[in-house]
Amino acid sequence: MADNTMNAKVSWHEDMTFVATSGSGHQVIMDGDSPGKAPSPMEMVLMSAGSCASVDVVSILQKARQDFSECYCELSGKRADSTPKVFTDIHIEFVVVGKNVSESHVERAVKLSADKYCSVAKMLEASVNITHSYRIEEA
CATH class of the missing domain: 3.30.300.20 (K homology (KH) domain)
Structure with a gap:
């Protein structure tokens, strides 16, 4: 039976900026400020x-x-x-x-x-x- 679980980690960087890391190792930066330094x-x-x-x-x-x-x-x-x-x-x-x-x-x-x-x-x-x-x- 296939495992359908996905994992990710989101780490606070600075201000309202976070780095999200997928289970496959890819990273995306997100920003909670509007406008921020990255997508919200x-x-x-x-x-x-x-x-x-x-x-x-x-x-x-x-x-x-x-x-x-x-x-x-x-x-x-x-x-x-x-x-x-x-x-x-x-x-x-x-x-x-x-x-x-x-x-x-x-x-x-x-x-x-x-x-x-x-x-x-x-x-x-x-x-x-x-x-x-x-x-x-x-x-």
């Missing part, structure tokens, strides 16, 4: 949702043999007015740049990521309204 923990959540979804979209488009040179997503997150200032809404817009990229393949990739594969978004969607859109730009 909530910015990291937003970026994690975009990264997770992007992995899915790129993988699906590659398997569909789409000719694209860029894929990125732009995210906007609306937060509650009072503490805790959780995300209430997140919108993820994917931009795929390539040659003759099929709209149906992009639409399918975004839908599969949203409905089935993106574990970060699936975890957040219990309490956050997550919406998606996409656009295709010719290279």
